Amino acid sequence: MSKNNAARSQGMGALQIYEEIKRQILGGVFGSAGQLPSSRALAHELGVSRTTVTAAYEQLLAEGFIEVQQGARPRVACAVVGPSRNKTGSKRSVRTRLSAYGEHVRKIPPWSDKELGRLVVDFRHGDLASSDFPVTLWKRLMNKAMDRRPERLSYDDPRGSRRLRMALQGYLWRARTIRCDLDQIIIVNGSQQGLDLCARLLLDATDRFVIENPCYAMARQIFSGTGASPVSIPVDDDGLNTDLLAEIDARLAYVTPSHQFPLGGVMPISRRHQLLRWATRRNANVIEDDYDSEYRYDINPVAPLHGLENSDNVIYLGTISKTLSPTLRIGYLVVPPGLQDVFATAKELADRHSPVAEQEALAALIESGAYESHLRRVRRLNHERREILLNALRHRFGDKVAIEGADAGLHIVVWFKDLPGSLEAALLEKAHRAGVGVHTISRLYDQGAHGVRTDRIGLVMGYAALDARRIERGIQLLAEAIKQVRFARKPVPPT
Numbered sequence: 001m002s003k004n005n006a007a008r009s010q011g012m013g014a015l016q017i018y019e020e021i022k023r024q025i026l027g028g029v030f031g032s033a034g035q036l037p038s039s040r041a042l043a044h045e046l047g048v049s050r051t052t053v054t055a056a057y058e059q060l061l062a063e064g065f066i067e068v069q070q071g072a073r074p075r076v077a078c079a080v081v082g083p084s085r086n087k088t089g090s091k092r093s094v095r096t097r098l099s100a101y102g103e104h105v106r107k108i109p110p111w112s113d114k115e116l117g118r119l120v121v122d123f124r125h126g127d128l129a130s131s132d133f134p135v136t137l138w139k140r141l142m143n144k145a146m147d148r149r150p151e152r153l154s155y156d157d158p159r160g161s162r163r164l165r166m167a168l169q170g171y172l173w174r175a176r177t178i179r180c181d182l183d184q185i186i187i188v189n190g191s192q193q194g195l196d197l198c199a200r201l202l203l204d205a206t207d208r209f210v211i212e213n214p215c216y217a218m219a220r221q222i223f224s225g226t227g228a229s230p231v232s233i234p235v236d237d238d239g240l241n242t243d244l245l246a247e248i249d250a251r252l253a254y255v256t257p258s259h260q261f262p263l264g265g266v267m268p269i270s271r272r273h274q275l276l277r278w279a280t281r282r283n284a285n286v287i288e289d290d291y292d293s294e295y296r297y298d299i300n301p302v303a304p305l306h307g308l309e310n311s312d313n314v315i316y317l318g319t320i321s322k323t324l325s326p327t328l329r330i331g332y333l334v335v336p337p338g339l340q341d342v343f344a345t346a347k348e349l350a351d352r353h354s355p356v357a358e359q360e361a362l363a364a365l366i367e368s369g370a371y372e373s374h375l376r377r378v379r380r381l382n383h384e385r386r387e388i389l390l391n392a393l394r395h396r397f398g399d400k401v402a403i404e405g406a407d408a409g410l411h412i413v414v415w416f417k418d419l420p421g422s423l424e425a426a427l428l429e430k431a432h433r434a435g436v437g438v439h440t441i442s443r444l445y446d447q448g449a450h451g452v453r454t455d456r457i458g459l460v461m462g463y464a465a466l467d468a469r470r471i472e473r474g475i476q477l478l479a480e481a482i483k484q485v486r487f488a489r490k491p492v493p494p495t
């Protein structure tokens with residue numbers, strides 16, 4: 001390099017360092033009066049000469065961004081205030097033009113953890129007790145899976161580990177009488193990815209889809225994201241009211257027939273046949289979300305849609321989020337033979353395949369029989385939790401509440417007969433203040449459709465993450481919150 005070039009390159013380096021540090025100072029990265037690295041440390045870190053860093057620091061000093069005292073590291077000058085950047089130093093947000101899907105997503109409130117850990121008791125549905133998870137066994141199986149070292153690390157089969165698919169094939173036959181070929185099973189990152197693949201592959205913006213009302217909101221959101229229109233069908237004690245399907249032309253129906261989410265009805269066989277006949281006639285697919293069928297307490301198992309006559313259009317969806325942990329993100333689809341290749345390719349396009357070691361560990365867990373013994377254990381534990389919750393509710397509220405969906409699953413719906421829907425916001429606020437997290441059913445309804453109940457407040461109460469003490473305390477806090485709501489509602493007598 002010529003002398004001139006070397007000098008220029010040194011000068012440019014100093015300019016870049018100056019620009020970057022100025023950006024960081026204005027962005028508040030060092031805080032007010034925060035210390036910058038010494039010129040020696042920064043030069044070493046950036047792989048440039050100390051003279052280059054000193055030149056950058058001198059420029060910052062001359063412009064008043066930093067202050068330097070003999071023998072100390074430079075500091076951000078007290079007077080510096082970031083004029084155009086926010087605290088984290090990131091750029092101001094510009095409203096970017098999004099796709100139709102992006103605009104749909106933009107309307108959904110973003111995930112927030114601000115409630116987590118702040119409440120004394122949270123009846124949020126979907127969480128499990130970490131003490132139920134077989135930690136020691138899982139660690140051992142994960143270590144084993146990690147120890148198996150192939151010569152090269154390559155992308156795997158998008159359908160998932162063959163070993164896991166074989167283990168699930170046997171499990172589905174034993175537990176759910178589902179018979180399928182290995183190639184029909186596709187491992188996904190939780191049911192949510194299964195629903196996402198169904199939405200992408202089966203729906204166009206001009207289509208309609210049938211959905212239960214009330215329903216699993218994540219399913220409605222994901223199908224609506226395609227631009228397709230929901231046809232909300234009311235649910236009763238027997239799940240989706242299939243009598244109302246006859247005239248409906250839709251591309252697919254999403255159902256939870258084993259334990260309707262959230263109301264808990266189990267769809268009887270006559271309705272199952274009616275639904276399948278409708279799907280065959282309309283050439284529509286039925287997505288059967290079998291999210292928590294492992295938990296049945298006082299009822300006999302009902303065969304899934306997948307195993308019935310005329311079930312060629314059924315896409316079965318299972319998950320380990322209710323049996324092991326929602327954090328593992330493992331679910332599975334059983335797709336009709338005609339769709340197995342397109343689903344496998346869509347999965348590959350989405351994320352190549354699900355993480356391999358977890359799949360191998362799960363396969364080993366199922367093969368050894370430990371998964372099914374774990375299921376027996378957690379079924380018993382959750383049965384006990386359910387009893388404690390039901391007793392606590394009966395004790396505190398007596399016949400002021402009506403309970404639905406307690407025969408199966410990990411949540412119940414509690415209707416407060418004397419609390420009209422108009423008091424919902426007040427109840428949420430009072431309960432929150434008291435430290436108990438409760439979740440209303442109203443947000444799971446398509447509010448525009450008929451059959452929405454506003455005459456009373458309904459709560460969806462999950463109990464699988466709570467021990468006896470917390471369940472009882474939670475109901476006590478809820479009772480106090482309800483008392484306050486009732487009291488605030490009482491008209492003040494004229495003086």
Ligand SMILES: Cc1ncc(COP(=O)(O)O)c(C=O)c1O
Nearest residue numbers: 126190191192216261291319321
């Ligand atoms: C109806 C329904 N389906 C599926 C799931 C599980 O989803 P995932 O497997 O994505 O964790 C839930 C979780 O709460 C659910 O309520």
